Amino acid sequence: MDHQHFMAAVWHGARDIRVEPRSRMPLVPGEIRIRVAACGICGSDVHEYVDGPHAIPTDAVHPLSGRRAPLVIGHEFCGTVVELAPDVSTVDREQRVVVEPEYRCGRCAACLRGEYNQCRFMGFAGLMGDGGMADEAVVPAYMAHSLPDQVSFEQAAVLEPAAVALHAIRQGGLSAGMRCAVAGAGPIGLLIVQLARIAGARQIAVSDVSDDRLARALALGATHTVNARTERLAETADEVDVAFEAVGAQAALDDAYATVRKGGRLVLVGLFGHRPTIDAFGLVNREINLISSVGYRHVFPDLIEMVANGLFDPSRIVTRQVSLEAVVEEGFGRLARETVDVKVLVRPCEGQR
């Protein structure tokens, strides 16, 4: 390939992601170019592949990215800075970085109070704009966090879902010595388990429909597991301080709710396709709060230090790595068919550490 093009996984439509050459565009002020080392496939990416668009803009462009489909998918990525716009001084060339892919306008009420995950133009590079499942990526410099040498790219590529999990734990007020329950042992659920263990939870009960995933949950710190096909979570865990719904389904919501103690919290992390019902009488009567958690804010620096210090290894949920060329068949196709994998990483630039 010539020097004016690079390869990227481009979402054109449902069941139509193409690994194809893209033109390299000059940087505009505030941007950096990254040679991508690793990019995780998120459940949202698989949804976009299977029956999208869900979050990907196809008519109007997103106000902060200025982009709409077709666009480069992938929002869980890291790599090495190869070019900076002249006005960028927050990162250096050759610096290893992880991308925190939330766009922020910087001017709305939410951004001004620092809650940029609630930005009125909420969006993610790799869904509402070009992302990182490619040999290279261009993002606003504010998205880049530099990586210490102790943090591998394999670990860094999982920091984005780990940020979702840590934000959920903080929103829920989970603290040392508490009991918790997690409905759903997908990537987010498993990262919540791992971080809940680190946060000192004394009981971590997990439900899922897959015994494989429950076995992983146990390995990552769960104290009790329940297969939701045959058992209710509340039979194993009751009176928990904080429960997490990490599925986005009525049954998981009901299951998680049933575990919570009076005055406890039920944290919603899963994205629901349908409006669920809730036991509003019981919620009020037991004074249980439903806490919502979306994306993350201000957690990447803490997570990077946790990984650098050896306190947390997010790469433990990585089950497979595939090349960019093979991502449609071995990544999206396989994840859409079966649940044996947890986190699949795409490694676009072979030979990077």
Added chain:
Amino acid sequence: MDHQHFMAAVWHGARDIRVEPRSRMPLVPGEIRIRVAACGICGSDVHEYVDGPHAIPTDAVHPLSGRRAPLVIGHEFCGTVVELAPDVSTVDREQRVVVEPEYRCGRCAACLRGEYNQCRFMGFAGLMGDGGMADEAVVPAYMAHSLPDQVSFEQAAVLEPAAVALHAIRQGGLSAGMRCAVAGAGPIGLLIVQLARIAGARQIAVSDVSDDRLARALALGATHTVNARTERLAETADEVDVAFEAVGAQAALDDAYATVRKGGRLVLVGLFGHRPTIDAFGLVNREINLISSVGYRHVFPDLIEMVANGLFDPSRIVTRQVSLEAVVEEGFGRLARETVDVKVLVRPCEGQR
């Protein structure tokens, strides 16, 4: 009547409340006897009258009251202490008191952390045990708060629903300068309006289906009102920091939810008869928390001082006072038929201040 009996409104069943003589029982340790001056009729009481039992125990006795139906209804009451068990030293004879009618076991996890409204044996004198719609009442001494001379019995009888409203405001974190919305202008909704005004809310939008009640809301401090029969609350109020659902119905929940800003809070105070659906995707995506509020804790002393200081007059929602003898027809019957009244007080002992 002889000295061994007193008159009381006794719940025997749906549509069967009888004003009848009851035997005076000797006090057991920890109890006080109150000559009742005023007792409000709560929406819950009307529900018990119309199609109860809902909260009233009819089979097993309540573990803290030791009582089941038939029992004396009424949990919004105040009066004068006329007798103390020998071990009681927290109140004096002839002291004017208001009753905080929540039972508490004092030993469960919730009671031990001071969240006695979440007591595992939650209950209210006047629903789960004998209450105060009577010439006299016997309650545990811990329920009695002494009243300064500046607080009238008419005001004191409304402190219980005011406590529900203030607890909801505190649970919701409503503070000076914030915007709020209130779905429902019944007694609780109107008290939330009044207290939100005192709390310094800069916008208080209120919806109800009754224009009479909306007019009262305006008089008590609402800045905007909306008749929910023809208009959505969100057309008038958006981006509110805290919304209150004070009805317990799907339409009011949806209406209140639609007003809340990203990162805001929707406080559930109404008791739902049916499981509502919620927009869980939007809730998560907008990071809105559903906050539950039940009963009250630690607010009676603050409210009593607010009334004594002239900061708050809960009696502004009182629309009618009736005698104990007339309570079935002029109280329950009328409240079940029409919504023109807000708070009706029963005055059992004529001649008390």
